[in-house]
Amino acid sequence: MSIFGKPNEPSIGQGVRCLVVDDFEPMRKVTINQLRQLGVEHIQSAKNGAEALRTLKNHPFDVVLSDWNMPVMSGIELLQAMRADEKLFAIPFILITAEAERRKVEEAIAYGISSMLLKPYTSNKLAIRLENALAWKPRKPGCMAPGQFLDDGVDTSVPRASRAAQPVAPPEDARLTILIVDDTQDNLLLLSHLFKGEYRVRLAQTGAKALELATSDNPPDLVLLDVMMPHMDGFEVAKAMRQHPNAQAVPIIFVTAMVSADARLKGLDLGAVDYITKPIDPETLKLRVRNFMRYVQLRRDLQAEYDSMVEGAQLREDVERITRHDLKAPLAGVLGLVQAIVEDDSIGRRQVEQLRLVEESVMQVLNMVNLSSELYKIETGRFVLRAAPVRIGELLRRIAEMDRVTFAEKGLSISVDTDVPVGAEMPAALGDVTLCYSAFQNLLKNACEAAPASSKISVRLFDESPLRIVIRNSGAVPMAIRDRFFDKFVTLGKPSGTGLGTYSAKLLIEAQQGSIGLSVSDDSNTTEVSVLLPRETDLG
CATH class of the missing domain: 3.30.565.10 (Histidine kinase-like ATPase, C-terminal domain)
Incomplete structure (x- = not known):
């Protein structure tokens, strides 16, 4: 059973202690609220990596959620400091970022992130990464003498994929979602029939309902938004969306009968990616929607790619650990036996020379096994x-x-x-x-x-x-x-x-x-x- 419960009703076990690090106060508050929705009660926050590091040294935490780019000390610098600290190295670390440059992501993985979350994200996406991070097991820091093998309290005979909690399964219909907002029933039907074959379509006939769906834990990937609606018009919906982290990055296309230049400028000023006037040309609208959905799909693919990169790095680390564990014990036994025979006075000089060659060969293999991890940790600042x-x-x-x-x-x-x-x-x-x-x-x-x-x-x-x-x-x-x-x-x-x-x-x-x-x-x-x-x- 997942510690989060059902996919649409995530609930994390009590007692988990989280540190949220972000220099943007509204984002800190939203992340804290999302964690509370997941059942996390023990939460502290910091506005940069330096403040977070001081907090970590004075209070125990089970997981750190940190933004990447921050003043004073960035998320990457915080991660480096934690992985180089014997008391902090084992704390799972979720890096939250809008970065899309593969080289930087590889750098973060090399420093030992437990999971990565691309902005914008929902509570459900946070729940999946948080569960995986809490199942993450690091290598112990420090060095090992010849013959000493790793014991980090983990059964190394079982692959990480079997030890880690499995992510919450995605919904069966994984298509991108469009939210169509219009107070006229006929317009809703027309647009829904236009897109329902290619995308999942959700409908809202009021601004309040549209805002509720757009700011939910499962926000749409694109909103087609009418302007002229009673009680709460499209401009008000767009403004409220841009103030909510779950919806602030969702593309909006205004589809409206308002044709004035002032209305168009106001719509674009509110962050709309396009402004289409009625009556619409169905084929033109479909092409514009498809163009923006390509961007959305790219972000989704990037998150999947980065998840695979993190998992692949962790699996490689497991293979290296298992290999070292399985090799070092018998090699140390051979080395001890050879050294004991060499000290026997009854052994001739020629035999001693041959045994020394065996000893050298064993020491060289042990040396390579040890250095395979230690040099990498030294180069990446993770060595203790x-x-x-x-x-x-x-x-x-x-x-x-x-x-x-x-x-x-x-x-x-x-x-x-x-x-x-x-x-x-x-x-x-x-x-x-x-x-x-x-x-x-x-x-x-x-x-x-x-x-x-x-x-x-x-x-x-x-x-x-x-x-x-x-x-x-x-x-x-x-x-x-x-x-x-x-x-x-x-x-x-x-x-x-x-x-x-x-x-x-x-x-x-x-x-x-x-x-x-x-x-x-x-x-x-x-x-x-x-x-x-x-x-x-x-x-x-």
Whole structure:
């Protein structure tokens, strides 16, 4: 059973807490009224993203409904801030907008919207998106160490489509709707017969009835409106419609016997898209109506397209989560078994070398699994660092040992040294072990690939605050790419190079509040990459 009940009688369960964010006060009030009609009792509002963020940090909410374009802090900026906050990242977020540019919609989806609602919208449309948003399940923020797999409280063996509440089914007759308003019965019959084969037709013989239908939860897609009617004329109906969010964007075509220029100007000034005088030419009227209905259908198609884009992104996220969940546990088991065998003194040197190759391969796969999500979250501002001590010296030695095996045919000499006195405790970085492993693996691999055969590569750890790690290799970075060394897809002289190694290393280091730099010496023909990382003693 849907939490909203019947399609035409939406009712959301009590206890849902909503935050409405919009800089336009009338729109805030209308949205709040619509939510109350759905049974939502706990509602607060904010006039921009900054105010909303302060409210979110002081009060619990189950869902946020936010306009896109706002001063001070836009809806997208609010979404980014929430997805980067460990306490707020899981709150469903409905973005309300009149935007129709696909690139911007894709950007919003990348930042993690739960649902999207195109203006103008009705209470029923809001109910459907609200239900879907409340069924939305985010990925947990932060990083995962090798062997640690995701557990967000969701059964990952069940696809999202099966877990999420199903949208309210659309009515059987999904045709666009025309409301015909005229106080003369014969005119109503004439126009209804003209359009009933192509559109759903609703009739109103008074201005009051027309306004009631136009501002309902299911407003028409187009209104054909007579002007001269008793009690409430067409101009009054149009003015009232333009003041109501459910009807303010509904196209109006005046169909009237008033032929004066002043009447035409008044009608257009009230927001009519056309002004047709009687007696009408049926074929001309049908063409004009069809033209405006194309626009209405476009908006409807856009909403359906954006719904599909959001759902597709969420399903892809589920597939990635299931894949990581299913892959990481057995890989971590293999890694632990290999490392245990390597420590066995009865194993020969040749076997140890082979096991190290297995270990390296497993670590590389784990690295790719982890980075598939972490880099994406870093790039889109959704990453949350959970800093912990990282024994950086041990990590560097492990990477160097594996690279010696990998690049054995080049005859490289790879050393890892530190200025820590013998017997003293090795310093620890304050960061994430997975991100550190990935970053230094990429940097050292890059150095090994660039270094000439039989040359030396040195890795030095300096006991400073912050910790400083310097990787030095023979071979100067070509002048053509020095200024873009850490940019995405920049590579030169490597047939199989992707240009992502140093780029990802820079992102991973900076995500841990560190920094990275390049130093090249043409005189000595050497390249140095220096990394600074917070150390454990910097905690607090």
